[in-house]
Amino acid sequence: xxxxxxxxxxxxxxxxxxxxxxxxxxxxxxxxxxxxxxxxxxxxxxxxxxxxxxxxxxxxxxxxxxxxxxxxxxxxxxxxxxxxxxxxxxxxxxxxxxxxxxxxxxxxxxxxxxxxxxxxxxxxxxxxxxxxxxxxxxxxxxxxxxxxxxxxxxxxxxxxxxxxxxxxxxxxxxxxxxxxxxxxxxxxxxxxxxxxxxxxxxxxxxxxxxxxxxxxxxxxxxxxxxxxxxxxxxxxxxxxxxxxxxxxxxxxxxxxxxxxxxxxxxxxxxxxxxxxxxxxxxxxxxxxxxxxxxxxxxxxxxxxxxxx
Amino acid sequence: xxxxxxxxxxxxxxxxxxxxxxxxxxxxxxxxxxxxxxxxxxxxxxxxxxxxxxxxxxxxxxxxxxxxxxxxxxxxxxxxxxxxxxxxxxxxxxxxxxxxxxxxxxxxxxxxxxxxxxxxxxxxxxxxxxxxxxxxxxxxxxxxxxxxxxxxxxxxxxxxxxxxxxxxxxxxxxxxxxxxxxxxxxxxxxxxxxxxxxxxxxxxxxxxxxxxxxxxxxxxxxxxxxxxxxxxxxxxxxxxxxxxxxxxxxxxxxxxxxxxxxxxxxxxxxxxxxxxxxxxxxxxxxxxxxxxxxxxxxxxxxxxxxxxxxxxxxxxxxxxxxxxxxxxxxxxxxxxxxxxxxxxxxxxxxxxxxxxxxxxxxxxxxxxxxxxxxxxxxxxxxxxxxxxxxxxxxxxxxxxxxxxxxxxxxxxxxxxxxxxxxxxxxxxxxxxxxxxxxxxxxxxxxxxxxxxxxxxxxxxxxxxxxxxxxxxxxxxxxxxxxxxxxxxxxxxxxxxxxxxxxxxxxxxxxxxxxxxxxxxxxxxxxxxxxxxxxxxxxxxxxxxxxxxxxxxxxxxxxxxxxxxxxxxxxxxxxxxxxxxxxxxxxxxxxxxxxxxxxxxxxxxxxxxxxxx
Numbered sequence: 001x002x003x004x005x006x007x008x009x010x011x012x013x014x015x016x017x018x019x020x021x022x023x024x025x026x027x028x029x030x031x032x033x034x035x036x037x038x039x040x041x042x043x044x045x046x047x048x049x050x051x052x053x054x055x056x057x058x059x060x061x062x063x064x065x066x067x068x069x070x071x072x073x074x075x076x077x078x079x080x081x082x083x084x085x086x087x088x089x090x091x092x093x094x095x096x097x098x099x100x101x102x103x104x105x106x107x108x109x110x111x112x113x114x115x116x117x118x119x120x121x122x123x124x125x126x127x128x129x130x131x132x133x134x135x136x137x138x139x140x141x142x143x144x145x146x147x148x149x150x151x152x153x154x155x156x157x158x159x160x161x162x163x164x165x166x167x168x169x170x171x172x173x174x175x176x177x178x179x180x181x182x183x184x185x186x187x188x189x190x191x192x193x194x195x196x197x198x199x200x201x202x203x204x205x206x207x208x209x210x211x212x213x214x215x216x217x218x219x220x221x222x223x224x225x226x227x228x229x230x231x232x233x234x235x236x237x238x239x240x241x242x243x244x245x246x247x248x249x250x251x252x253x254x255x256x257x258x259x260x261x262x263x264x265x266x267x268x269x270x271x272x273x274x275x276x277x278x279x280x281x282x283x284x285x286x287x288x289x290x291x292x293x294x295x296x297x298x299x300x301x302x303x304x305x306x307x308x
Numbered sequence: 309x310x311x312x313x314x315x316x317x318x319x320x321x322x323x324x325x326x327x328x329x330x331x332x333x334x335x336x337x338x339x340x341x342x343x344x345x346x347x348x349x350x351x352x353x354x355x356x357x358x359x360x361x362x363x364x365x366x367x368x369x370x371x372x373x374x375x376x377x378x379x380x381x382x383x384x385x386x387x388x389x390x391x392x393x394x395x396x397x398x399x400x401x402x403x404x405x406x407x408x409x410x411x412x413x414x415x416x417x418x419x420x421x422x423x424x425x426x427x428x429x430x431x432x433x434x435x436x437x438x439x440x441x442x443x444x445x446x447x448x449x450x451x452x453x454x455x456x457x458x459x460x461x462x463x464x465x466x467x468x469x470x471x472x473x474x475x476x477x478x479x480x481x482x483x484x485x486x487x488x489x490x491x492x493x494x495x496x497x498x499x500x501x502x503x504x505x506x507x508x509x510x511x512x513x514x515x516x517x518x519x520x521x522x523x524x525x526x527x528x529x530x531x532x533x534x535x536x537x538x539x540x541x542x543x544x545x546x547x548x549x550x551x552x553x554x555x556x557x558x559x560x561x562x563x564x565x566x567x568x569x570x571x572x573x574x575x576x577x578x579x580x581x582x583x584x585x586x587x588x589x590x591x592x593x594x595x596x597x598x599x600x601x602x603x604x605x606x607x608x609x610x611x612x613x614x615x616x617x618x619x620x621x622x623x624x625x626x627x628x629x630x631x632x633x634x635x636x637x638x639x640x641x642x643x644x645x646x647x648x649x650x651x652x653x654x655x656x657x658x659x660x661x662x663x664x665x666x667x668x669x670x671x672x673x674x675x676x677x678x679x680x681x682x683x684x685x686x687x688x689x690x691x692x693x694x695x696x697x698x699x700x701x702x703x704x705x706x707x708x709x710x711x712x713x714x715x716x717x718x719x720x721x722x723x724x725x726x727x728x729x730x731x732x733x734x735x736x737x738x739x740x741x742x743x744x745x746x747x748x749x750x751x752x753x754x755x756x757x758x759x760x761x762x763x764x765x766x767x768x769x770x771x772x773x774x775x776x777x778x779x780x781x782x783x784x785x786x787x788x789x790x791x792x793x794x795x796x797x798x799x800x801x802x803x804x805x806x807x808x809x810x811x812x813x814x815x816x817x818x819x820x821x822x823x824x825x826x827x828x829x830x831x832x833x834x835x836x837x838x839x840x841x842x843x844x845x846x847x848x849x850x851x852x853x854x855x856x857x858x859x860x861x862x863x864x865x866x867x868x869x870x871x872x873x874x875x876x877x878x879x880x881x882x883x884x885x886x887x888x889x890x891x892x893x894x895x896x897x898x899x900x901x902x903x904x905x906x907x908x909x910x911x912x913x914x915x916x917x918x919x920x
Contacts, residue, residue, distance in 0.1 A: 130848045130878055132841065158827025160837030179831045216778045217890055222792075222799040223781065223812065228888035230817045231780055232773050234824040235840045236882040 027068040028124050028131050030087055030117040032110070033057070034139035034168070035074045039104035041140070049140055049168060050104040058099050061090055069124065073117050075139075076106030082113070087120045108141055111148025114163075118156045119242045126240035133161050140168040142175055152243055153179060160238040334420050334677045337472070338396055343427045344405035346571050352385075352578075353407035355392025358621050360640035361438035361563050362411075365389060366616050368589030379585040383697075385578060389620075395472070399423060403430055408571035413441075414562040415477030417684065418668025418677075425682025432566035434661065435687040436583045437651045441554040441561035442762070443639025444478050445527040447511065448519035450537070450547030455486040455728035458519070464494040468507035468520040471497035472677070474561055475507070475521035480671045481560040481759055482552050485728045485905065487752075490675055502526055512545055519551060524639055527553075552727050556907050558641060558761035559659035562651070566684065580689065584697035590642045591700055597637045606630065645695055650705035652686045656866040658758035661686050706868075722906060727763060728756070729904040733896060734850070741857040750861045753903050757873045764906045766875045767858075769851035771843035772898035773881035774889050780836040783829045840881055848878025854901050875906075 039050040057072065064070055071087025078084055079101045085091075114135065121133045135156070143149045153176070156163065163180040167173065220228070347353075351374065356362040370378030372389045380387060392398045392411050399420050401407045410417060410424070410432060417424070417432060425431045446467070452458065458465050469475050483489060496517060499505040508526035511517045522530065530548045531538045534555065538544030554560055565586075567579055596610035606614075606629070614633035618626045626632040643651065652661050665683055672678040695702035732749045734741070743750065757765045781801065784790030791802040791809050802809035803816045803823075810816055823829065829836050855876045862869045881898075889895040 130845050132838075132845065153831075154827045156827075157830035157835075157837075158825060160830070160835070160841055162835065162838050163831075216774045217892070217895075218796060219778050219781055219799075220774065220888055221797070221890060222794075222801055223777065223888060224814060224817075225888050226814050227812055227817050227820055228773075228777055230821050231777065231824060232881055232884070232887060234821045235776060235780070235836055236880065238837055238840075 027065065027070075027134075028087070028121055028128070029068070029134045029136060030071045030073055030121055031057075032073050032075065032113050032117055032135060032137045032139075033084065033102075034108060034110075034137075034141070035076050035078070035102060035104045035106070036108045036141065037105050038108075038141050039168075048104070050102065053138065053168075054099050054102050057102075058095070061085070061095055061099075062092070064090060066090075071117075071120060073113055073120075074102070075108055075110065075113055076104075078102055082116065087124065107144040108139065109145050109148075110137065110139065110143035111145040111150075111152055114149060114152050114156060115243045118152070118159070118161050121161055122159060122240040122242060135161055135163045137163065137165045137176070137180075138168060139165070139174065140170060146175065149176070155243050158238075159240065159243075332676070333422070333679065334472070334672075335423050338399055338420075338423055341400060341403040341423065343403050343430055346405045346408045346568060350386075351388040352409075353390050353401070354387050354409045354582075355398050355401070355407060355411040356389050356620075357392050357411055358625060358636075359439075359563060360443075360637040361642065363613060363617050363637055364438070364586055364589040364593045364642065366620060367593050367613055368585040371616060372620065379588050380581070383581045383585055385581055385585065387582075395420075402568065403427075408568045408575070410566040412564065412566075413474045413477060414564050414664050415480070415668050415671060416472065416474060417564065417566060418665075418672045419472055419476065420677075421669060421672050421682045421684070422678035422680055425684070429568060429570040431569040431682070432684045433569055433572040433687055434564050434566050434652075434684050435572070435579055435689075436565045436586060437643050437648060438563040438565065438586070439640040439642050440558050440761075441474070441478075441563065441639070442558060442641050443524040443554060444475060444521070444561055445524070445534070445553040446478065446482055446519055446521050446551045447508075447527055447530050447548050448551040449545075450549070452518060452551055453723075454726050455482055455488075455552060456730075458483065458486055459488050459492045464492070465518045466494045466496055466516055468496045468498050468510040468514075468517050470501045470507055470521065471499065473501050475501070476675070477668070477671065478554065478557070478560050479521055480667070480675070481557060484667075485756060485759065487730070511548070512543075524635070556727060556760055556763040556905075559759050562659075562664060563640070569685070572687070579687070580694060580697060583687075583689065584694050587645055587648070587694065587700055588698040590644060591698075593637070594642050594644075597634070600634060601638065645691065645698070645700055646703045646705040648694075649691050650868075652689070653691070654705055654868065656862075656868045658755050658867060659761070722766065722768075722904065725907045727760065727905045727907060729902055731900050731902045732854075733900045735896070735899070741854050743857070743861055746854075746857070747861070749903070750858050753858055753874075754862055754867055754869055756903070756905050757869055760905045761870070761873075762908065763873070764875045764908050765873050766877055766902075766904040766906045767851045767854050768877045768879050768902045768904060769847035769849070769854070770879050770883060770898060770900050770902065771847040771850075771881050772889065772895045773840075773843070773884050773887065774895050774898075776836050776839045776843060776881055777888065779834050779839050780824070780829055783832055783834050783836060784823075786832065786834075787829070789823060789828055844878050844880030844882075846878075847880045848876060850901060851876035851878055 033053060035050060035053075039053065040048055042048055061070065061072075066089070068090070069088055070085065070090055071083060072085040074082055074084050080098065084102055085095070085098055114137075117135050121135065125131070125133050153163075163176070165174050165176045165180050167177070354365070356365055366372070366389065368379040369375070369387055369389055370381060374380045374385055374387045376382075390407070395412055395416055398407075398410060398412070402410050402424065412420075414434075414437075417434075421432075452465070458467075467479065469479050479495070480490075483493065496510065498507050498510050502508065502523055502525070506522070506526065507520035508522045508530055511520035511522075511530065520530075527534065527550060529543055530545050531550060532542075532544050534550050534553060536549070538546055538548035540546035565582075567575075572579055593613065596607060596613065600606050600610055611629065614626075614629040617633050617636065618629060621636075626636065650657050650660065654660055657663070669678075669681045669683060673681060692702050730749070730752065732741075732746055753765055753767075756763075781790060781792075785792055789804055790812065791804060793800050793802065801812040803812050803819055805819065810819075812820065824836070855874050858874065859869070859871060861867075879902075884898040885900070886894045886897055889898065
């Protein structure tokens with residue numbers, strides 16, 4: 001087994017495995033799988049990256065708990081569309097056929113697919129409430145729509161969707177490396193295991209458990225009660241509404257938000273770049289403008305012609 | 309069905325000589341009684357009371373006097389049905405031999421137990437359960453939200469209730485559900501069940517009365533409806549609402565027939581015919597009632613039955629057939645043959661004969677109706693034989709019923725629908741809920757599930773928010789959103805703002821909330837939102853574990869339980885007792901599983917819910 005295959009396989013299995021500790025029947029994962037043209041590249045002498053990914057997927061999906069809900073979303077549509085495997089209970093009978101149909105071609109529209117994946121997970125969380133909701137991005141390159149990635153990332157995270165990234169054979173860290181829950185290169189299965197294992201969270205500790213030897217209660221003591229209550233209310237009211245890029249996009253200068261220009265340099269919470277309007281409405285507006293301009297020009301031309 | 313019933317307007321003149329404001333031994337109410345042999349010539353007198361369950365008796369008998377073509381007539385019985393709403397008079401007639409039968413609720417018989425059980429000849433044999441009530445209610449003022457509120461510091465809650473009537477048992481069960489007794493409240497006994505001297509009028513005219521036990525028409529008159537609150541208009545009392553109802557407390561008030569022990573010994577075959585005929589009548593009456601409810605088309609046979617009820621109970625009690633007479637029948641849940649078997653024979657039925665007898669005698673002795681515990685006997689019928697005589701299919705009652713649970717999430721009106729609640733606590737990361745430690749709570753939950761047959765027992769897990777809050781601070785500090793100064797034990801937190809660092813105090817709460825909502829604390833491997841979600845999952849896992857432990861406990865003890873009533877929910881950190889614990893002891897107060905008895909729509913219930 002190639003290192004890539006092993007890493008992806010271990011990554012997925014750990015993602016699934018650690019989650020089952022808390023609520024085995026309620027693991028919900030969307031794997032965003034890079035099937036762009038670059039994945040045709042060879043992983044080693046005998047196996048391409050995409051073939052290694054297919055083998056890894058088969059193994060992981062085969063071993064995933066029957067009660068989990070897993071979906072595999074492609075960056076570029078396959079024969080069945082964007083979803084190689086729709087988010088839901090795994091249909092093992094059709095698994096082989098689905099994965100076999102996977103091919104690599106196209107670019108890396110990661111931002112657009114992050115929204116699709118997040119919306120699917122949020123819809124599921126709205127219905128199920130409980131469980132763990134994760135997005136696992138497996139990619140060998142940077143997004144071809146980096147602005148969208150930056151636009152969607154904060155609102156996805158603000159809704160409590162955990163994003164893990166596995167960079168496949170990347171020379172540098174993926175640009176999401178500093179902004180997501182975990183990032184590991186695919187050739188580092190051991191540290192990947194530890195990073196995902198750290199996602200398993202506890203409740204509270206009475207004994208000192210940090211480097212400074214402080215108990216949780218000592219850390220909390222100076223937090224005002226009202227702030228604690230309001231913070232809990234805000235945390236427990238995480239929205240399941242679909243991701244809207246405009247909603248979280250406008251920088252708020254009036255607040256202390258790290259989104260704004262006052263965000264500390266070391267916050268790790270990247271301020272998104274100014275929005276670039278790529279919506280169909282804008283294109284429509286341009287067309288309307290061209291049409292009006294052409295009509296005016298024709299009228300002017302006709303007027304001039306008549307004056308002659 | 310709730311707006312339809314204006315029956316029972318002149319019902320149950322019980323305890324007419326009783327002292328309104330104090331309890332009295334039942335023997336003192338009846339005075340000295342001589343036991344005489346049962347009159348054994350002519351038709352047998354059988355008392356009835358104003359209740360929907362008695363309509364099946366009329367139907368089986370063909371009216372007050374047995375008609376030849378009726379169910380009882382064909383089986384050779386000759387009965388004369390007589391008004392028995394005056395229960396004291398019933399007891400006098402029973403002891404004096406005018407009738408071998410007693411008709412009442414199990415608890416009313418319990419209150420009279422010392423009198424009727426003092427002579428072996430009159431010791432009651434309970435021969436049949438007719439129905440469970442779904443038409444009795446405790447109405448309270450606005451400030452009383454759940455049964456837990458019936459106990460308060462300082463001034464006792466005052467509850468108006470008819471002395472010795474069917475509501476005494478309801479009140480006893482309601483208090484027991486909150487682990488209270490009559491010592492914890494002030495019961496103001498009134499003379500009548502309804503009318504000028506009833507509990508509803510007392511509640512309406514005396515503002516010091518906090519709650520009252522009433523029948524459906526009075527409940528509607530005070531509140532406007534079972535799910536409404538009075539506005540003060542049209543005779544309602546502002547803020548008055550149903551605190552608990554037998555629509556949810558479906559196994560509280562059991563209507564029964566008893567016969568004298570000496571009569572049973574000498575007339576067992578007749579008694580069997582009486583029971584079999586009633587069961588046969590029940591099947592047909594239920595079908596007619598349910599058909600009308602479904603189609604709104606009244607068959608001539610059902611119209612005839614309702615007209616008969618109207619004639620017997622009086623037009624002032626049942627002014628209309630479609631609303632009042634039909635509503636009277638809707639307010640009772642006929643138990644049928646499986647429910648009969650479950651009540652008398654099924655072991656592990658927490659609402660069966662033995663538990664009800666114990667509760668009835670507890671009530672009688674603790675509340676001052678009796679000094680000694682004189683019990684009753686069950687008839688001990690062969691129900692296969694009874695089924696054959698009745699011409700109904702013999703069906704064993706269910707035991708542990710598996711079904712879909714209700715679906716509701718914390719906060720989805722759970723508070724407003726909660727009838728009563730209690731809590732168990734546990735240790736951090738605890739997953740084992742042993743019988744040794746939690747057996748009494750499991751018993752209480754099972755008893756609640758049984759008594760509140762029309763309610764869900766929500767098992768609501770909670771998690772402590774300490775870790776989530778700590779993570780919020782530590783992630784905030786890592787990201788530079790929060791700055792901490794000072795030494796251990798004397799920390800101060802500051803929020804980074806455009807205007808520099810501002811101390812994290814009450815004024816900074818909106819800014820902190822905005823940061824959380826924007827996702828500013830997310831994105832790292834330590835995620836407060838993920839910790840919150842993990843706590844939510846953990847709280848559900850604990851609730852599910854508790855349900856599993858209760859189920860195993862019930863199975864081991866042979867207790868019947870309707871699993872669809874037990875609904876595990878996870879509340880996570882959303883509703884902590886202490887938002888910011890300062891010690892593990894305070895954190896443990898948050899680590900708890902709460903049992904809530906929650907109202908469900910009566911339409912969600914099925915007939916089989918009453919099989920055990």
